[in-house]
Amino acid sequence: MKNILTSLARKLGALSPSCKEASRLQSEALDHRLTAFDRFGLRCHLVLCKWCRLYGGQIKFLRPTAHQHAAEERHLPEQGLSPAARERIKKRLRSEME
Amino acid sequence: MNNETSPVETEDDSTPGQPPRTDGASAASGMSDPEKWVELYGDYLFGYAMMRLRDPTKAEDAVQETFLAALKGGKNFAGRSAEKSWLIGILKNKISDYYRKASRETSFTDLDFYTDEENASFVTDGLGKGSWIPEAAPQDWSSPGAGLDSEVFWRTFHDCSNKLPGKVGTVFALREVDGVGSREICGMLGISESNLWVMLHRARMSLRRCMEVNWFRKKELPE
Numbered sequence: 001m002k003n004i005l006t007s008l009a010r011k012l013g014a015l016s017p018s019c020k021e022a023s024r025l026q027s028e029a030l031d032h033r034l035t036a037f038d039r040f041g042l043r044c045h046l047v048l049c050k051w052c053r054l055y056g057g058q059i060k061f062l063r064p065t066a067h068q069h070a071a072e073e074r075h076l077p078e079q080g081l082s083p084a085a086r087e088r089i090k091k092r093l094r095s096e097m098e
Numbered sequence: 099m100n101n102e103t104s105p106v107e108t109e110d111d112s113t114p115g116q117p118p119r120t121d122g123a124s125a126a127s128g129m130s131d132p133e134k135w136v137e138l139y140g141d142y143l144f145g146y147a148m149m150r151l152r153d154p155t156k157a158e159d160a161v162q163e164t165f166l167a168a169l170k171g172g173k174n175f176a177g178r179s180a181e182k183s184w185l186i187g188i189l190k191n192k193i194s195d196y197y198r199k200a201s202r203e204t205s206f207t208d209l210d211f212y213t214d215e216e217n218a219s220f221v222t223d224g225l226g227k228g229s230w231i232p233e234a235a236p237q238d239w240s241s242p243g244a245g246l247d248s249e250v251f252w253r254t255f256h257d258c259s260n261k262l263p264g265k266v267g268t269v270f271a272l273r274e275v276d277g278v279g280s281r282e283i284c285g286m287l288g289i290s291e292s293n294l295w296v297m298l299h300r301a302r303m304s305l306r307r308c309m310e311v312n313w314f315r316k317k318e319l320p321e
């Protein structure tokens with residue numbers, strides 16, 4: 001049994017891209033459909049590599065988080081328009097209205 | 099200036115007599131409507147523009163342009179939230195205009211960027227070339243959603259996203275925050291899809307790592 005697993009792992013390993021490559025593919029999968037070849041290679045890699053499985057889940061987590069970060073006002077930067085910019089804009093609007 | 103995307107941006111006054119040019123009346127009562135806009139929405143619009151343009155001067159310009167277009171559009175909204183989303187709609191178009199202009203003037207690619215990040219994460223040569231360096235490999239975040247209630251989590255996320263250099267941060271905000279499609283972003287910025295993917299990959303890699311070090315592993319790795 002152990003032998004079979006080892007040889008299976010070796011075969012998958014030969015088909016599998018490196019972690020560096022797999023991290024790139026997992027990111028691209030969020031932006032477009034990968035080729036069948038890349039999908040297959042990535043799947044082989046993920047079977048073997050816990051780190052890359054974690055990586056994939058974590059970059060997926062960033063999307064809704066970034067979305068929520070922007071959507072909720074309380075998460076926006078405290079920095080607002082500077083008083084000078086505020087005045088400048090008001091002045092410009094005033095002159096536009098005349 | 100593009101007029102095709104936004105009905106509120108039309109330069110001609112299609113509805114004469116309609117605009118709420120309350121010059122006389124409300125000027126007497128203190129501030130006119132547009133000036134109130136600056137007070138009510140200025141900071142919010144500025145924050146929105148900053149996240150995408152990443153430059154205070156450009157963000158200020160975009161906010162001013164937005165108010166000017168709103169003034170010309172001259173629509174009167176009863177509700178605050180309607181008014182706010184109307185202004186955000188205009189601002190989005192202003193930001194797109196900016197990208198369109200910028201992509202004509204400068205190249206929008208930034209490919210050197212983050213080679214360091216990759217070299218710090220993966221073995222660069224030898225037998226295990228391209229594998230994670232164990233110290234830099236992803237850790238189990240165990241219930242990442244638990245942080246979403248925490249102010250510190252959001253501050254960390256904010257600081258980490260701000261560390262993304264200008265263009266990479268812009269691309270990340272367009273794709274992940276606004277959910278703009280790859281092709282549309284490429285058209286907007288005048289870059290190829292493969293360049294876009296590389297930039298997004300690097301943004302995600304850097305943000306993931308920053309969050310891990312500064313939030314998820316905080317206890318193990320005090321800064």
